[in-house]
Amino acid sequence: MHYRKRLSLVALPVAILAVSSLASAEQAPAPKPTIAKICTNCHKAEAGALRGYFEGVSVKAKGIQIKIDEATEVLKYDEKSFQVINEQKKSGDIALIKDNKLKKGHEVKVEYKEENGVKIATKLTAKPPVELPASMRISTAEVEKLVAKGSGYYLFDSRPLPRFQEGSIPTAVNLPFPAFDKLAPKLLPADKNAPIIFYCAGQTCNMSPGSATKAKALGYTNLKVYKDGMPAWLEKNYGVLSGQFLKEAWIDKDIPHVLLDVRPEKVAGDGFIKGAVAFPAKQAGKLVKGLKIKKNAPIMVYDQSGGMDAKSVAARLVKAGFRKVVIIDGGYDAWQKAGFEAATGTLAKKVVYVAKPKPGEIVPEEFKKYAAAPADNVLIVDVRSTEETKNGMLKGAKNIPVTELRDRLAELPKDKTILFQCNTGTQAEMAYHTLKELGYTNIKFLNARVDFNKKGGYTITKE
Numbered sequence: 001m002h003y004r005k006r007l008s009l010v011a012l013p014v015a016i017l018a019v020s021s022l023a024s025a026e027q028a029p030a031p032k033p034t035i036a037k038i039c040t041n042c043h044k045a046e047a048g049a050l051r052g053y054f055e056g057v058s059v060k061a062k063g064i065q066i067k068i069d070e071a072t073e074v075l076k077y078d079e080k081s082f083q084v085i086n087e088q089k090k091s092g093d094i095a096l097i098k099d100n101k102l103k104k105g106h107e108v109k110v111e112y113k114e115e116n117g118v119k120i121a122t123k124l125t126a127k128p129p130v131e132l133p134a135s136m137r138i139s140t141a142e143v144e145k146l147v148a149k150g151s152g153y154y155l156f157d158s159r160p161l162p163r164f165q166e167g168s169i170p171t172a173v174n175l176p177f178p179a180f181d182k183l184a185p186k187l188l189p190a191d192k193n194a195p196i197i198f199y200c201a202g203q204t205c206n207m208s209p210g211s212a213t214k215a216k217a218l219g220y221t222n223l224k225v226y227k228d229g230m231p232a233w234l235e236k237n238y239g240v241l242s243g244q245f246l247k248e249a250w251i252d253k254d255i256p257h258v259l260l261d262v263r264p265e266k267v268a269g270d271g272f273i274k275g276a277v278a279f280p281a282k283q284a285g286k287l288v289k290g291l292k293i294k295k296n297a298p299i300m301v302y303d304q305s306g307g308m309d310a311k312s313v314a315a316r317l318v319k320a321g322f323r324k325v326v327i328i329d330g331g332y333d334a335w336q337k338a339g340f341e342a343a344t345g346t347l348a349k350k351v352v353y354v355a356k357p358k359p360g361e362i363v364p365e366e367f368k369k370y371a372a373a374p375a376d377n378v379l380i381v382d383v384r385s386t387e388e389t390k391n392g393m394l395k396g397a398k399n400i401p402v403t404e405l406r407d408r409l410a411e412l413p414k415d416k417t418i419l420f421q422c423n424t425g426t427q428a429e430m431a432y433h434t435l436k437e438l439g440y441t442n443i444k445f446l447n448a449r450v451d452f453n454k455k456g457g458y459t460i461t462k463e
Helices: 002-027 038-043 140-149 177-187 205-217 229-235 243-251 281-289 309-320 331-336 364-372 402-411 426-437
Strands: 050-060 063-068 071-078 083-085 109-115 118-126 154-157 196-199 223-226 239-240 258-261 299-302 324-329 378-382 417-421 443-444 449-452 458-461
Touching: 050 071, 050 426, 063 109, 063 426, 071 109, 071 223, 071 426, 140 154, 140 196, 140 229, 177 205, 196 205, 196 229, 196 309, 205 223, 229 239, 239 243, 243 324, 243 364, 281 309, 299 331, 299 364, 309 324, 324 331, 364 417, 364 458, 417 426
Parallel strands: 071 118, 083 118, 154 196, 196 223, 239 324, 258 299, 299 324, 378 417, 417 443
Antiparallel strands: 050 063, 050 109, 063 071, 109 118, 449 458
């Protein structure tokens, strides 16, 4: 008995240590991803490398920003040694990607070294267009003719389901490349000589060529790849979206979009999709001209049954330069048949679109309140260079260039709300992610253009 008691007493500290270690492990933040999920279809994670989407570059801050799924990475670079290979495979320095020469959202690989806990980018490689033999390519014009005909071919969208739920080319069926092996036996035609077309997210996307390669291995002989994909289609045409996807992928998730009911207002008033704006087809010419929203705003159009009214309004919107226009397949009839919630009464008449703010973003109206009446528990930090602030800065703001943040943390108290601003939002966002990486939580940034004068006056423009 004595032996058992002594054994328990010895084991107790070990058990406490184990529980303590477990608690620490549970509290430790999850490591940031180093490769976007979609990139894992063709690549593996590598030490000293990040794969994701280009967000922007600040020459003044000597930093680049990339997005890896929901995570954001800000890396410094040395202008003398940093190497860039752009999407045309041209090698050079930062000049190849600054001033919007590399589009936001382009897939990139960034190689880096780490110095004192700071990632220093050494090389950025932009993903080049996929190479395909001419015999396998099909143009936008050729796809348009097939879609207009509506039969005699099979069109497959190789993108993952969440992207397909944003809208697709009419007549397309979703056959995601990551699930090709599982779904192909159910979705591909029995006829191995049938005309089959694959498309995905554009010229740099490997999923549709990969799908074609897999289909060829299965014995299919009449294969084409619409290399330009969904982005090129939406430049000249509208897409299509099911009522179910509108509900599940947009309305239920509260993702900002514009929903236009193009039926006569008297008809629409008897029942419509909640959130829709009255946009009668007969007045579409005037209404489209009066739209004051961003050209890349997602716009969904519906009529009673997915007929010509919706198609004609959608076509007008595309012609006016809107790049994300889709019609709701089956219109309001399909929505009702599915048993989805309907609203009655008077529809809104003003089209409003406010993009979802980025994590940490403060809206201009709220920022202006702090700037007009500085609070003791709020610190506004201007992260532009000292040279830039000579042309004016906000009264009461503190100037700490983004390049000096890590060396001046003592001036950034964690018990205050810290608001970062610059003159475009780029450096301010980099400052936000830098401090977030260092454990700061009560921080925000202004994602807008700010023009200053030497008297402390300013104007904020949200693009």
